[in-house]
Ligand SMILES: Nc1nc2c(c(=O)[nH]1)N[C@H]1C(S)=C(S)[C@@H](COP(=O)(O)OP(=O)(O)OC[C@H]3O[C@@H](n4cnc5c(N)ncnc54)[C@H](O)[C@@H]3O)O[C@H]1N2
């Protein structure tokens with residue numbers, strides 16, 4: 001008799017996986033090598049930005065009061081006593097009747113309390129004097145010390161991913177080296193006697209192994225380091241040895257195929273022989289219902305047994321393995337973001353399981369719209385190239401109609417801290 005598996009909900013399955021999440025240790029890397037890594041330290045401003053009052057324009061630093069009586073008919077003349085560019089500091093203070101020619105980014109000279117732009121003044125006497133024909137207000141055009149951020153401000157919390165903008169902040173505060181979490185090494189094994197290598201020609205009964213390449217990419221997107229151990233024939237002893245050997249070299253192991261109830265689905269027996277605790281082997285979802293996750297108590301390693309069906313494998317990864325890989329690097333926003341969208345197609349047939357329909361979500365006229373892409377079957381591969389979202393159609397007794405409001409999980413989005421559907 002074949003084993004009848006008891007499904008758990010997606011929410012329960014996510015909780016079980018995350019409850020077994022290891023946290024990678026921190027390491028210090030060069031700022032040049034920290035792209036997309038996760039900060040393992042809070043970043044505070046240890047000085048004001050900008051660190052001094054400065055000019056936001058190319059112009060002249062003056063004392064505003066000197067222009068109190070200036071008008072078109074009665075221009076005020078100031079003597080230019082020095083010129084400074086960005087990086088220079090004036091050698092003298094500005095006094096009444098004087099101006100210092102100053103370029104954008106240069107420190108405001110002592111005595112000056114306003115900047116007039118070059119375009120506003122009339123230069124005369126070979127640039128030794130300037131004429132101003134209007135009143136300039138005190139503090140006009142000054143970029144104040146600390147106006148961007150003040151010393152002591154918490155700028156980036158640990159658990160943030162390094163983006164180009166985050167890098168700008170790190171560089172501003174002198175982080176030539178940055179403390180980030182280590183990236184987990186994720187072993188990948190494809191199983192199936194039907195699998196051909198990507199470079200092999202098709203022969204009867206065989207297909208090319210697409211899942212391994214897809215998962216290597218998914219692991220990279222999630223910030224893990226993929227280590228591919230190749231594709232295995234459906235042979236128990238050979239597969240057991242390969243899984244055991246891979247486990248010795250990785251933090252987490254992901255397999256694809258061989259997790260269902262078929263005669264050559266050996267993963268369940270491999271988990272048994274390894275002494276792994278199976279957290280679940282059936283989830284109330286489509287595709288990916290056979291997704292299995294097991295835990296090795298001695299080493300603390302997780303084994304993800306993803307389905308062989310390409311779309312099931314993809315969805316199983318995105319819902320369970322992806323967040324785990326992100327989470328163990330300390331990433332706070334480890335789960336896919338959720339948006340509410342208007343469904344553009346009918347799904348009349350009810351399904352007892354939650355469906356995760358590969359979809360294209362687009363934000364148009366202030367609203368998300370979600371359209372399914374390709375055939376909604378778990379063995380389909382081509383729709384994966386078009387999908388930028390997984391539309392969530394909760395299981396139940398009714399179908400869905402075009403115009404219904406549904407939730408969509410956005411692939412490759414910034415992510416969020418908590419999982420809910
Ligand atoms: N009697 C039952 N049969 C099946 C059940 C069930 O509950 N009872 N579940 C079905 C569901 S749902 C799924 S999903 C699949 C899961 O199968 P496995 O995870 O055991 O995967 P395989 O049997 O090895 O392969 C399934 C399918 O995927 C193709 N495949 C496998 N690996 C790859 C790869 N690397 N790249 C591309 N395609 C791959 C394989 O050729 C098969 O067509 O089980 C159902 N059966």
Ligand code: MOO
Nearest residue numbers: 288289290312378
């Ligand atoms: O696990 Mo299967 O993907 O539900 O089709």
Ligand SMILES: [Mg+2]
Nearest residue numbers: 258260262265
């Ligand atoms: Mg199978």
